[in-house]
Amino acid sequence: MEKRVTFKGWLLPLLLITPQVVVTAVFFFWPAGQAIYQSAFIPDPFGLKSQFVGWGNFQFIFTDPYYLASFKTTAIFSLSVTIVSMGVALWLALMADRIIKGAATYRTLLIWPYAVAPAIAGVLWLFMFNPRIGVVSWYLDKIGYDWNHVLNSNEAMLLVVLASAWSRISYNFLFFLAGLQSIPKSLVEAAAMDGAGFWYRFRTIVFPLLSPTTFFLLVVNIVYAFFETFGVIHTITAGGPQQATNIMVYKVYSDGFVGQDLGSSAAQSVVLLFVVGLLTILQFRYIEKKVHY
Amino acid sequence: MKIKSVLTALILSLGLTGNSYAATEIQWWHAFTGRLGELLDEQVEKFNSSQSDYKVVATHKGNYSETLNSGIAAFRAEEQPHLLMVFEVGTATMMAAKGAIKPVYEVMAEGDAAFDSDAYLGAVKGYYTTPEGQMLSLPYNSSTPVIYVNRDAFTAAGVDPDTDISTWENLDGVLGKLKEGGSECPLVTAWQSWVHLENLSAYHNVAFATKDNGFAALDTELAFNSELQVKHLDAMSQWAKDGKFIYTGRRNEGGANFRAGECALMTESSAGYAGVKKEAQFEFDIRPLPYWKSAEGAPQNTIIGGSSLWVMSGHESEEYKGVAELLSFLSTSDIQAKWHQDTGYLPITMAAYEQTKAEGFYEKNPGTDIAIIQMTGKAPTGNSKGLRLGSFDQIRGLIDEELEGIWSGDKTAQEAMDSAVERGNKLLRRFEQANR
Numbered sequence: 239m240e241k242r243v244t245f246k247g248w249l250l251p252l253l254l255i256t257p258q259v260v261v262t263a264v265f266f267f268w269p270a271g272q273a274i275y276q277s278a279f280i281p282d283p284f285g286l287k288s289q290f291v292g293w294g295n296f297q298f299i300f301t302d303p304y305y306l307a308s309f310k311t312t313a314i315f316s317l318s319v320t321i322v323s324m325g326v327a328l329w330l331a332l333m334a335d336r337i338i339k340g341a342a343t344y345r346t347l348l349i350w351p352y353a354v355a356p357a358i359a360g361v362l363w364l365f366m367f368n369p370r371i372g373v374v375s376w377y378l379d380k381i382g383y384d385w386n387h388v389l390n391s392n393e394a395m396l397l398v399v400l401a402s403a404w405s406r407i408s409y410n411f412l413f414f415l416a417g418l419q420s421i422p423k424s425l426v427e428a429a430a431m432d433g434a435g436f437w438y439r440f441r442t443i444v445f446p447l448l449s450p451t452t453f454f455l456l457v458v459n460i461v462y463a464f465f466e467t468f469g470v471i472h473t474i475t476a477g478g479p480q481q482a483t484n485i486m487v488y489k490v491y492s493d494g495f496v497g498q499d500l501g502s503s504a505a506q507s508v509v510l511l512f513v514v515g516l517l518t519i520l521q522f523r524y525i526e527k528k529v530h531y
Numbered sequence: 532m533k534i535k536s537v538l539t540a541l542i543l544s545l546g547l548t549g550n551s552y553a554a555t556e557i558q559w560w561h562a563f564t565g566r567l568g569e570l571l572d573e574q575v576e577k578f579n580s581s582q583s584d585y586k587v588v589a590t591h592k593g594n595y596s597e598t599l600n601s602g603i604a605a606f607r608a609e610e611q612p613h614l615l616m617v618f619e620v621g622t623a624t625m626m627a628a629k630g631a632i633k634p635v636y637e638v639m640a641e642g643d644a645a646f647d648s649d650a651y652l653g654a655v656k657g658y659y660t661t662p663e664g665q666m667l668s669l670p671y672n673s674s675t676p677v678i679y680v681n682r683d684a685f686t687a688a689g690v691d692p693d694t695d696i697s698t699w700e701n702l703d704g705v706l707g708k709l710k711e712g713g714s715e716c717p718l719v720t721a722w723q724s725w726v727h728l729e730n731l732s733a734y735h736n737v738a739f740a741t742k743d744n745g746f747a748a749l750d751t752e753l754a755f756n757s758e759l760q761v762k763h764l765d766a767m768s769q770w771a772k773d774g775k776f777i778y779t780g781r782r783n784e785g786g787a788n789f790r791a792g793e794c795a796l797m798t799e800s801s802a803g804y805a806g807v808k809k810e811a812q813f814e815f816d817i818r819p820l821p822y823w824k825s826a827e828g829a830p831q832n833t834i835i836g837g838s839s840l841w842v843m844s845g846h847e848s849e850e851y852k853g854v855a856e857l858l859s860f861l862s863t864s865d866i867q868a869k870w871h872q873d874t875g876y877l878p879i880t881m882a883a884y885e886q887t888k889a890e891g892f893y894e895k896n897p898g899t900d901i902a903i904i905q906m907t908g909k910a911p912t913g914n915s916k917g918l919r920l921g922s923f924d925q926i927r928g929l930i931d932e933e934l935e936g937i938w939s940g941d942k943t944a945q946e947a948m949d950s951a952v953e954r955g956n957k958l959l960r961r962f963e964q965a966n967r
Contacts, residue, residue, distance in 0.1 A: 280965045283624060284631040285607045289964055298961070304954075370779065370788060388780055389939040478781075479935040496596055497925035498603065498624065499961060 270511060276504035283498035295505035304481050305489065305506070309513075312485040315399060316463035323403035324455055327410030332440070334411075335418045345415065352408035356466060360473030363401035387475070391482030394475050398483050401474060402467040410455050417451035418444070449529045457521055464514060486510050554586040557853045558612035560605075561589055562598040562838070566805055567672075570873055578860050585853035595620070595838065596924055602843070606631050611843040613854050616671060618838045619658060620923045623745065625841050626667060627921065627966040633842045633851070635858065636665045641848065642855025650862070650880045654832065654906045658917040659839050662746070668839040669858050672876045674802035675833040675902045676726040678821060682814035684795035688712025692814075696796075698824040699766065706775040709795050716794040718776045721783035724930040725836050726798045726820070727763065728755055733915035734822055735759050736831040743913035745920045749963045753926070753955045756948035759826055764937055764944035771938045778938045781931045800836060801902035804875030817898030819905050831915045833905050837876065872896075877903055921962025926955040 245251045277295050281288035299305045334344050354362070366374045367387060375385040387393040421444060429439045445452075465487050471477060477484035477492055484492070490510060494503025563571050568591060575589045592598040595618035602615040617625050625632055639646035648656060648666045659668045678696065685692035689712045696702045702718075709717040720726055732739040738754045745751040770776035777794065779785040789797040790810040797803075798820065807815060822830040840861075842854055860866065867883030870876060872892050878884040884903060887893065893900040909915075920926060933947040942950075 280961060282628065282965045283603050284628045286628060286630045287965075289967065291964070298957070302954075302957075389778060389935055391939075478932065479939070480932045480941070492928075493925070495600055496928070497922060497958075498600075499922065499925065499958070501965075502961070 273504050273507045273511070276500065277508045279504075280499075280501040283500065288501075291501065295501045296509075299502055299505050299509070304484070307481065308484050308486050308489050311395075311481070311483065312464070315395065315402075315467075315483070315485050316460055318395075318399040319402045319406065319463040319467065320456065320459040322399060323406040324410050324452070324459060326403070327407045327455075328414050328452075330407070330411050331414035331418055334415060348411050349408045351405055352412075354405055356402070356405055356469030357473050358469075359401050359405040360398075360470040363397060363404070363470075364474050367397055387479075389479055391479055394479055394483050398467070398470055398474050402463065402470045405470070406459060406462060410459065413451050413455055414448070417448045421447045453521075453526060453529045456525070457518065460517060460521075461514070464510075486513070554584060555850055555853050557585055557587045557614065557850060557857060559587055559589045559614040559616075559840075559857075560592045560598055560602060560612045561616040562592065562595045562618070563616075564591060566809075567874065570870065574861065574866060574870075577866075578857055581860070582856070585856060587853075587857055599624070599924075602841075606843060606845075609845065611845060613843060613846055613850055614857070615841045615843055616838045617668070617841050619673075619836055619917070620927060622658065622668075622839070623919045623921045623923060623962075626919070627962075631844055632667070633844045634665060634667045635669050635840075635842060636667070638842050638851050638855050639858065642852045644855035644859040646855075646859060646862075650882060652877065652879055652881060652884070652903075652907065654911060654916075655835055655877060655879050657911065658835055658919075668841045669861070670839050670879045671837070671861070672802065672870070672874070673835040673837040673879055674800040674876050675835055675906050676722070676730050676798055676820050677801050677898075677901055677905065678818050679789060679797045679799060679803065679807060680816050680818060681789065681792060681795050681797075681811075682816060684714060684792065684813070685709070688714045688795065692816075696818060696821055699763070699821045700824050702796075702821050703766065703770075706770060706796075710773065710775050714795050715774075716777045716788060718770065718796045718798070719779055719785035719788055719794040720776075720797065721785050721799040721803065722836070723778075723781065723934050724927050725800075727767065727934075728760060728930060729918060730820065730833045731760060731763055733834045733911075733917075734820065734831055735826045735829045736912055736914050737826075738914050739918055740920060743916065744918045746913070746916055749921070749966065751920065751959060753920075753952040753959070756945070756952045759823070761944045761948055763823065764934070764948065768937045768940075768944055772940065776938075778935070800875075801877070801899075802837070802875045804899065805873065817901050819901050830905075830908070832907065832909050832911055834915060834917050835877070835906070872899075875899065875902070877906065920959065921966065922958040925958055929954050929958075 278290060278292055279288040280291050280295065330348055334341065334348065337344060351359075366372050367385065369375050369386040369388055372385075378385045385393060387397045425443055425447075426439055429443055434442070464485070467485070468487055468491065471483055471485060471488045475483045477488050486506065487510060490503050490506045493499050493506065559575070561568075561571060571589060575587045579586055590612070592601045598615070599617050599621045602611060602617070605611045611631075636646075636648065648660070648664070651670060655670045655673045656666065659670055660666045680692065680696070682692035685694070688709045690705060690708045694701070694705055696705055706717045729739055732755060737757060737759045738744065740751045740753045740755070742748045742751040767776055771778060777785070777788070779788060783799065783803065785794070785797060786799060786803055786806060788794050789799070790807055792811070792813050801817070804817065819830075820833060840858065842851070862880060864880060864882035864886050867878050867880050868886040868890070871878035871883055871887055878887055888900075930951050933942070933951040936942040937944055937947045
């Protein structure tokens with residue numbers, strides 16, 4: 239017997255997918271098409287005239303060492319944000335799953351940071367770490383560490399990673415907690431009776447059963463790190479110092495909307511489009527195979 | 532009861548909008564907040580109450596870059612304001628956008644407004660006029676860098692506050708003494724590229740870029756990696772290493788440290804005066820920007836920073852008449868003299884300068900005329916007229932990056948400037964291509 243649901247006519251299915259197709263066309267295909275078209279021109283900022291340059295914009299960005307460096311920056315940044323935010327969230331979820339007293343309070347408090355917009359999160363962290371007036375940098379100074387993310391690239395990177403990861407922990411926590419709670423207690427208890435310790439149970443039962451959640455979060459977090467962290471970068475470092483925190487999406491913005499170089503900006507967004515597409519394909523082809531549904 | 536009050540409100544609001552439609556509205560987008568924003572609103576208020584044909588609506592659109600970008604985006608969406616405030620860095624971009632702007636000299640001629648472009652200070656006007664002497668945008672706020680001295684900090688460090696710091700050679704020794712005397716922050720700066728590269732070059736009559744810093748042609752190339760600039764940055768990098776120069780950020784972040792009394796010296800725009808005067812709990816004075824004694828012909832003159840008002844194209848001629856009236860109102864010496872005295876920006880007309888002098892303002896506020904003397908002391912040369920470079924906002928950004936490389940010790944001054952010149956030239960070529 240055929241297991242798939244099939245439709246008799248074609249009108250109803252067409253009608254059902256139309257909204258999705260329209261939304262995708264208006265918000266994805268149209269702008270993406272525009273970006274590809276514009277990447278072949280160098281327009282003046284006001285849109286009064288533009289010069290056709292073919293591959294010129296791509297040639298320009300790929301000979302720019304700072305653009306090439308932004309690939310590495312993006313990779314380091316996205317990986318760090320994903321690992322930190324997922325790792326901390328998983329740990330918190332494991333702990334929250336085990337407590338009995340006041341569990342609801344803990345959970346509510348842990349979810350709160352999700353309500354903070356990335357730009358606000360950026361400003362909060364900036365205040366704490368401001369080299370001259372920040373609370374944290376003041377204490378660091380007390381113990382003899384001279385914090386200055388305005389000049390020090392590594393410190394700047396650390397700060398934007400922390401701020402971005404922090405505002406993502408709640409979201410990940412929610413999903414991990416839900417995932418943990420859907421794991422049958424009987425399985426875990428049976429293992430415990432067989433003498434398996436906490437970490438052994440985690441490694442062999444909990445983590446594998448959690449893998450669909452983990453995979454979903456991995457994809458979503460990488461996309462988050464690529465795009466939504468814009469607000470954090472914008473408020474904390476604006477891509478500096480020396481472009482050490484200039485991730486690809488921020489460079490698209492700063493070259494296009496601050497520098498008024500719309501041709502280069504369009505070319506960069508086309509490249510970004512391909513990078514993200516490639517990443518998603520890779521994730522679904524290779525990592526998803528290891529996921530147990 | 533409820534319906535009645537809603538109806539009353541409706542009728543009232545109809546009446547109100549009816550009134551405002553009687554006057555032609557003029558949109559003015561600007562980048563000022565805080566005290567400057569208040570003073571600008573005051574000017575608008577004065578203009579609106581001085582006549583009934585036009586109503587100027589001033590809107591704050593973010594910082595300088597954001598204001599320019601909103602203007603550009605609005606033009607693309609055909610919703611541009613009548614007047615757009617553009618900082619000096621965006622001048623070349625606006626000049627190249629011939630179809631998007633309506634030159635001020637044209638607006639003034641068509642509007643029959645009293646307008647004499649010779650009334651403006653040459654050093655200010657030169658920045659915004661064509662080689663033929665036609666004024667394209669109206670200078671609004673212009674300043675030039677000077678050095679602020681915290682006299683109390685000097686005394687605390689055991690240094691005579693009246694020590695001669697007119698040259699960088701002298702200042703070098705003074706910074707050493709301040710440091711030895713226990714100062715945690717001998718020197719701080721705002722707008723590093725503007726003060727320590729752009730103005731440094733003009734002040735020593737050295738090219739920042741070829742072709743008269745871009746005034747003569749679009750195919751200009753950057754030239755600020757020459758001996759003088761590298762020597763200056765080498766000295767500064769040594770000061771940074773020794774803790775004599777403290778780097779605080781790309782914009783005017785350092786102003787907060789100076790006003791709080793932490794720093795002994797600050798190089799900053801003359802327009803920083805209003806803030807320092809208001810907040811400083813210490814004795815301070817203003818001195819001319821130091822120069823290198825060893826450089827021949829120094830000091831030349833410094834150049835301006837600030838903004839001008841551009842008239843955007845695509846509006847009704849009736850509205851342009853109002854714009855012309857507003858612009859002549861803004862140039863009257865009463866308005867200009869008050870602006871100059873309140874803010875520390877330069878008086879942009881000779882009349883406003885004379886008026887301020889006659890009122891005895893400079894005697895009561897020593898140091899406030901230093902900026903104007905420093906700018907107009909010598910007739911400007913091709914290297915000191917100003918800068919007219921495309922994509923300059925971006926070029927400044929990459930200069931900032933390279934300078935940060937020097938302060939952190941990653942690069943030598945020569946390496947950093949060579950790299951800045953090379954990267955900047957690429958942007959200039961793209962700008963040239965876009966505006967061919």
